[in-house]
Amino acid sequence: FLPTKNNRRMRAIDREIRMILRGIIGKKERAIKNNEASSDDLLGLLLESNMQQANGKANLGMSIEDIIEECKLFYFAGMETTSVLLTWTLIVLSMHPEWQEQAREEVLHHFGRTRPDFENLSRLKIVTMILYEVLRLYPPAIFLARRTYKAMELGGIRYPAGVNLMLPLIFIHHDPDIWGKDAKEFNPQRFADGISNAAKHPAAFFPFGGGPRICIGQNFALLEAKMALSTILQRFSFELSPSYIHAPYTVLILQPQHGAQIRLKKI
Numbered sequence: 001f002l003p004t005k006n007n008r009r010m011r012a013i014d015r016e017i018r019m020i021l022r023g024i025i026g027k028k029e030r031a032i033k034n035n036e037a038s039s040d041d042l043l044g045l046l047l048e049s050n051m052q053q054a055n056g057k058a059n060l061g062m063s064i065e066d067i068i069e070e071c072k073l074f075y076f077a078g079m080e081t082t083s084v085l086l087t088w089t090l091i092v093l094s095m096h097p098e099w100q101e102q103a104r105e106e107v108l109h110h111f112g113r114t115r116p117d118f119e120n121l122s123r124l125k126i127v128t129m130i131l132y133e134v135l136r137l138y139p140p141a142i143f144l145a146r147r148t149y150k151a152m153e154l155g156g157i158r159y160p161a162g163v164n165l166m167l168p169l170i171f172i173h174h175d176p177d178i179w180g181k182d183a184k185e186f187n188p189q190r191f192a193d194g195i196s197n198a199a200k201h202p203a204a205f206f207p208f209g210g211g212p213r214i215c216i217g218q219n220f221a222l223l224e225a226k227m228a229l230s231t232i233l234q235r236f237s238f239e240l241s242p243s244y245i246h247a248p249y250t251v252l253i254l255q256p257q258h259g260a261q262i263r264l265k266k267i
């Protein structure tokens, strides 16, 4: 709350983002009202459903502030996570050219040089195993946070209301007692028989969270990642540049601290 340099900058950025989003939302709302917009994007669907719910009454449906928050959530939850998954995948496949080659063979087998289609993307087995293994070793969200809303007992421990709990999913993803001695190694083969058979515990892999708040975009994210990775594999082989330094670190999400310097070679 203090007017420090950082806080002032944060507030200015927040104001700017809200102004831009208000503009986008207003434009879309006007277009929907004038029957000029198709609601084939998420914002269009949200606004249209909200207008039907509210039915002209201001106190029903979501407010503009709510919609702004949804836009921010979807942008943050959907962009960085999926792009960092792709970044780690390119890094790891550069470190393991034998898996890069297997993935390329699979992609070329299904699509040749043509544009990957939805139907066949869901048939990619090696690529899926690779993405799972990357999500296991480098989960974009390294922990889940929860707060007890009432006194409760969890795992034999009693907590009062209002306790912040952190579930460090990265530690569970790297635990040799759960994944075996090679827990720290990149081995997509462990997912050959599906997620529930990959570890000693069927729920040990949860890069998208779990329960009622599980990631709403998980299927979309995997589809996007498969599409992007297949398109890259079709056109390029890649390796790490000597300037790459392997330093996973977290600023909200797990990312390579010094960037991902990768050399692409057209094939």
Ligand code: HEM
Residues within 6 Å of the ligand: 073, 074, 077, 078, 079, 081, 082, 085, 139, 140, 141, 144, 145, 207, 208, 209, 210, 212, 213, 214, 215, 216, 217, 218, 220, 221
């Ligand atoms: C590799 C990509 C992604 C990863 C690893 C990921 C991970 C997660 C995780 C762990 C949560 C649960 C947070 C919690 O339980 O506290 C979550 C929630 C969420 N994700 Fe994702 N996500 C990804 C992509 C996406 C995409 C593409 C979208 C949208 C298009 C999206 C939208 C959301 C939303 C809206 C929530 C909140 C759901 C709720 O609270 O009910 N995510 N995500």
